[in-house]
Amino acid sequence: MNFRHLKFFVATAESGQVSRAATQLSISQSAVTSAIKELEAELGTSLFFRTATGMEMSEAGRDFLASSREILEKLDQAKRMAHKQSPVKGSISIAATYTVIGYFLPPHLDRLKQRFPNLDIRISELNRESIEEGLLSNRFDMAVVLTSNIANSELETQTLAKSSRRLWAANGHEIFRQGKSTFEEIAKQDYIMLTVDEAAHTTMRYWSNSAYQPRVTLRTSSVEAVRSMVANGQGVTILSDMVYRPWSLEGKRIGTATTDLEIPSMDIGLAWRKGVEHSRAAASVIEYFNQTFLAPI
Structure with a gap:
């Protein structure tokens, strides 16, 4: 059993479907299914009942969910402590669209604050056209947007997750x-x-x-x-x-x-002006998102 098993199990439990868990984790459905089967084999019990509409938790699964969340939270706390003395400071201006602010960005803002306590992150909610104009005029350092909507050739995008x-x-x-x-x-x-x-x-x-x-x-x-x-x-x-x-x-x-x-799919990710030289603050934020979504699990 490892943290990967727990992470996949919690994502499936909270979303109710393997497909949604895979989307949230930006991995294949087969990887999630295999991890859950391995976890059930090691525990010697079924954590889910497979139904036509998704994954329904068993009593053992509900009991195990609380412990899994606690373990992952302790791990997250340990990571935050390791970054508590981060030398990164200054300010960064980030633009985001309505959907990104409402359904994607908030937990990452909290983690960024924990990781970089001396970094002032300023968020602006705007529509795509205004965000693109702001990036090109250097009003924003970067944006968190629906990259599947971006078609401006003067902008560079990096997709972090795909939502079916x-x-x-x-x-x-x-x-x-x-x-x-x-x-x-x-x-x-x-x-x-x-x-x-x-x-x-x-x-x-x-x-x-x-x-x-x-x-x-x-x-x-x-x-x-x-x-x-x-x-x-x-x-x-x-x-x-x-x-x-x-x-x-x-x-x-x-x-x-x-x-x-x-x-x-609806693709979520980062955008910035092509050729821009990122500040240390901006580079640190980009590195955080890369580690969270694109690094091997």
Whole structure:
């Protein structure tokens, strides 16, 4: 048993699916599955029940989850102590989009603060166009963005994680029970369209690869509004695993299903102006993200 086993187990337990855990960890599904099987073999008990919709924890799994979280937290504390006297100081200006700030960046800001206590990190939330302009005019040192939306040739990007997109439907919906749906079937359903961070533009781009169009009944910039509408059976949507939660604010359940056509992932990463000479502070932040997402586990 090693930290890799525990990390993969906790990610699967918290996400409820091997595929989502693999997306969060930026590794293959087979690596997660193998690690869990090895862990179950060593413990001599099943940690999950495999179901049609994901991974349901066993009683032994729930007991082991608390211990695993505690071990990983102790490890994280030890790492923070090792970096407590970091000589890196100064300030860095980072821009980020709505989705990145809401669903990706906060825990990393906390870890960066622990690792570099003398570093002043300034965050600005803007849309992609404003972020690109700010990077090119040196108003920002770097940005954390949806790199799958960046097409400016004057910017350099580095993708850290890829989040799969899936169909969302209410738990009792026939599409959810089937576990898989075609774009032809989805086109017959009321569709809730998220508009923030160019989500609507991206949606129509991959719908154009089919012979169908979504029957949009609501456009909204609120992820929570989408979640509630879907959970209450008022439509379906296709969104990324990063923003997925299995329940709405009212506590109603949301399930996911795969589709017959491949949907591009939502890619999250860093961006900066090409040719820029990074300060020590900026280089340290980039190194942190590289170690967290791109270094071998």
